[in-house]
Amino acid sequence: MAAVTLRRVSKRFPNGALAVRDVTLEIADGELLVLLGPSGSGKSTLLRLIAGLDVPTAGAVLIDGRDVTAVPPQHRDLAMVFQSYALYPHKTVRQNLEFSLRVRRVTGIAGRVQRAAELLGIAALLDRKPAELSGGQRQRVALGRAIVREPRAFLLDEPLSNLDPLLRVSTRTELALLHRRLGTTMVYVTHDQEEAMTLGTRIAVMRDGRVEQVDAPLDVFRRPANVFVAGFVGSPAMNVWEEGDGLSAGAGQGTVLGIRPHDIELTDSTAADGRGRIEVVEPLGAATLIHLRVDRRSSDLVRVVISADRAVAVGDVVGFRLRRDRVHQFDRETGRRRDG
Amino acid sequence: MIRRRGWLVVTTLLVAGLVLPIYWTLVSSFTPESRLFAAPSLVPHGLVFDHYRALFTQRDFWTPIRNSLIVASATTMVSVALGAACAYAIARLRFRGKSLLLAFVLAVSMFPQMAIVSPLYVVLRAMHLLNTYPGLVLPYLTFAMPLAIWLLVGFFRQLPADLEEAAMMDGAGRMRTLREVILPLALPGLATTAILTFLYRWNEFLFALSFTLGPERYTVPVAITLFRGQYQVPWGQVLAAAVIATIPVAAIVLVAQRRIIAGLTSGAVKG
Numbered sequence: 001m002a003a004v005t006l007r008r009v010s011k012r013f014p015n016g017a018l019a020v021r022d023v024t025l026e027i028a029d030g031e032l033l034v035l036l037g038p039s040g041s042g043k044s045t046l047l048r049l050i051a052g053l054d055v056p057t058a059g060a061v062l063i064d065g066r067d068v069t070a071v072p073p074q075h076r077d078l079a080m081v082f083q084s085y086a087l088y089p090h091k092t093v094r095q096n097l098e099f100s101l102r103v104r105r106v107t108g109i110a111g112r113v114q115r116a117a118e119l120l121g122i123a124a125l126l127d128r129k130p131a132e133l134s135g136g137q138r139q140r141v142a143l144g145r146a147i148v149r150e151p152r153a154f155l156l157d158e159p160l161s162n163l164d165p166l167l168r169v170s171t172r173t174e175l176a177l178l179h180r181r182l183g184t185t186m187v188y189v190t191h192d193q194e195e196a197m198t199l200g201t202r203i204a205v206m207r208d209g210r211v212e213q214v215d216a217p218l219d220v221f222r223r224p225a226n227v228f229v230a231g232f233v234g235s236p237a238m239n240v241w242e243e244g245d246g247l248s249a250g251a252g253q254g255t256v257l258g259i260r261p262h263d264i265e266l267t268d269s270t271a272a273d274g275r276g277r278i279e280v281v282e283p284l285g286a287a288t289l290i291h292l293r294v295d296r297r298s299s300d301l302v303r304v305v306i307s308a309d310r311a312v313a314v315g316d317v318v319g320f321r322l323r324r325d326r327v328h329q330f331d332r333e334t335g336r337r338r339d340g
Numbered sequence: 341m342i343r344r345r346g347w348l349v350v351t352t353l354l355v356a357g358l359v360l361p362i363y364w365t366l367v368s369s370f371t372p373e374s375r376l377f378a379a380p381s382l383v384p385h386g387l388v389f390d391h392y393r394a395l396f397t398q399r400d401f402w403t404p405i406r407n408s409l410i411v412a413s414a415t416t417m418v419s420v421a422l423g424a425a426c427a428y429a430i431a432r433l434r435f436r437g438k439s440l441l442l443a444f445v446l447a448v449s450m451f452p453q454m455a456i457v458s459p460l461y462v463v464l465r466a467m468h469l470l471n472t473y474p475g476l477v478l479p480y481l482t483f484a485m486p487l488a489i490w491l492l493v494g495f496f497r498q499l500p501a502d503l504e505e506a507a508m509m510d511g512a513g514r515m516r517t518l519r520e521v522i523l524p525l526a527l528p529g530l531a532t533t534a535i536l537t538f539l540y541r542w543n544e545f546l547f548a549l550s551f552t553l554g555p556e557r558y559t560v561p562v563a564i565t566l567f568r569g570q571y572q573v574p575w576g577q578v579l580a581a582a583v584i585a586t587i588p589v590a591a592i593v594l595v596a597q598r599r600i601i602a603g604l605t606s607g608a609v610k611g
Contacts, residue, residue, distance in 0.1 A: 053505050073508040080509040086502035090524045099520070100510035145510070 002064045002152035002185055003029040004050055009059035011045055011209075019045040020056070021209040027153075029064075032179050032186040036196040037206030038232065043189045046206070047155050050187060052076050063152065079146035080155040083162065085138045087130040093117075093141050094126040100149045116148035119178075136167045147178070153185035160195065172198060193233050197221065205229045223328075227335040230258045230328055236289055236303050239264070242332065255338065256330040261289065261303040263326035266310070272319030276302060278312055288312070292320065362586075369579040376575055391580035401581060403556060404563035409588070410473055411548075411559060412541040415480040420534050423488030424526070428518055430489065431496035432504065442493070449486035457550050464551055471553040479547050484537045491536070495529025496522065531596045539589055560585045 004027040011020040019042045027033045035043040048054040050061060052073035060069045068076055079100075088096050097113045106112075117123040120140045130138055139159065146154055159175075160168045176199055179186055190196055196203045197217045204214045205228075213225035224230035230238045243255040276292030279301055283289075288308050291301040304320060306312070329338040368376060370387035395401040430438060460479050461470070469475035499522065507517040523530065548559040558566065564581045567574055 051505075051509060053508065073505070074511045074513060077511075078509065080506070082502050082506060084500065084502050086500065086506035088503065088506070088521055099507070099512070103511040103516060145506075149510075 005062040007060045034196040034200035041206040042209035079151035081159045083158040085142040156188045254332045258328040261305040263323040264304045391576040408559040416537045419484035419488045427492030
């Protein structure tokens with residue numbers, strides 16, 4: 001059990017690239033913090049800094065208040081699940097799970113391995129080699145190797161990205177259950193905003209080595225701190241345009257407006273905020289996503305999510321209305337959220 | 341079709357060209373001395389074991405075999421063990437002057453052997469190592485180590501770094517990681533390095549000739565060369581000795597090649 005603190009941490013690689021810029025982050029004991037960002041945003045590097053696999057060029061990493069910046073990974077007592085799983089290919093599943101315990105010379109290894117294996121449903125695979133396992137099974141072994149140690153915290157680097165979509169969703173649920181059951185601090189890296197929303201107790205959205213916003217998932221969704229977060233979190237992505245570009249919400253010049261596709265309604269009344277021609281219809285099953293070409297707008301199509309029951313066709317001209325209470329306003333210069 | 345047939349012909353000719361001398365050596369080593377020069381024939385008939393018997397009765401061919409085995413094995417073991425440690429450091433650790441070090445290592449192996457025979461002779465004499473096993477193993481190491489280091493650096497670099505990092509996260513230190521994770525995975529590379537080192541030292545002639553003084557320390561190549569008498573060369577025995585000298589080499593390669601080919605890293609990372 002541990003709280004992890006990053007204090008003004010930066011990481012510059014020898015080639016000059018600045019992967020992490022002045023990040024300060026408090027991860028509470030027992031929390032599941034998700035580092036969310038596009039590829040190259042520095043989220044994996046940040047995880048490696050916590051792990052000790054990389055050393056920050058500035059700042060400090062603290063675990064339970066103790067400065068561990070100079071402590072090598074093997075003495076930090078953290079467990080990591082790698083994106084590639086990084087199972088030892090020459091060892092059986094049992095030996096993979098045992099390794100960290102043998103290194104630490106703990107007692108009762110067999111029992112701990114057995115318990116961890118049963119928890120993850122891999123008890124029957126203990127004598128196989130990684131090459132004989134399916135992707136999902138390997139993923140479980142990688143998780144098992146982490147939890148068998150009962151470490152102070154788990155670091156997970158896109159652990160689900162190599163699974164097929166169905167397995168990914170079910171494993172995601174299991175991870176959430178596992179976290180609740182173990183109550184151990186977890187830091188979870190992903191570029192998948194759905195994963196982040198469903199798993200995290202908090203989400204830290206990253207871009208270009210900076211943390212743009214840290215909040216509970218729904219707060220990130222409802223009150224994105226800036227245009228980038230607004231566009232990155234939520235699916236389908238938020239509509240963003242500049243005030244005056246065809247659609248107005250009554251905010252002054254220099255404002256960027258954002259509204260989620262769910263917060264636009266189709267209407268035939270004269271109270272419509274605008275009209276548009278349907279260019280693309282994407283049935284999602286429970287709902288339908290349509291893309292509208294709006295006359296006076298120069299830029300992108302407007303995305304609107306409508307009920308799947310409503311019959312629409314490409315070429316239809318429809319009126320729509322923005323839900324005023326759901327319009328987000330951002331400063332054009334800084335990109336920051338405007339309202340209180 | 342024509343193209344494929346053409347390749348078949350080329351391949352057949354190539355293989356025939358490679359195999360013929362070996363075949364000829366083999367057949368001749370079983371042919372009586374009297375017929376060796378009289379009627380060279382590729383079709384074996386009337387084969388005898390005379391030459392082989394002579395090797396171990398008239399001469400003491402066991403001694404050079406033993407010497408060669410000891411010297412080549414010792415060189416192989418030391419150079420692979422030390423070379424693995426050096427190569428791992430070069431492949432994975434960051435330190436100042438790494439490329440310079442690698443270039444230096446390579447430079448050592450570029451010295452023409454002939455150029456350093458005399459100085460080495462003087463050094464070995466001063467150390468009273470002439471005509472001893474260490475007196476051969478040490479000079480061999482100067483050439484075997486660079487080869488081992490270069491080969492192994494390449495092998496280590498190919499291993500996924502994730503595995504070492506996983507071992508570190510599991511609490512293992514550098515040496516433990518090397519022993520339990522890297523070396524088992526680098527086994528094909530180690531085997532290749534060991535085989536190459538062994539082959540070179542098994543066949544080595546110049547140093548062996550220069551630094552041994554008597555038949556009790558001659559290695560196989562030296563012994564075979566010195567078969568020639570004042571008036572004649574016992575070709576039958578030379579060829580028989582050549583066949584014997586080839587056996588361990590062929591055996592090693594046959595046994596080890598499965599090890600080399602087997603993709604040991606499969607299943608480590610997502611495949």
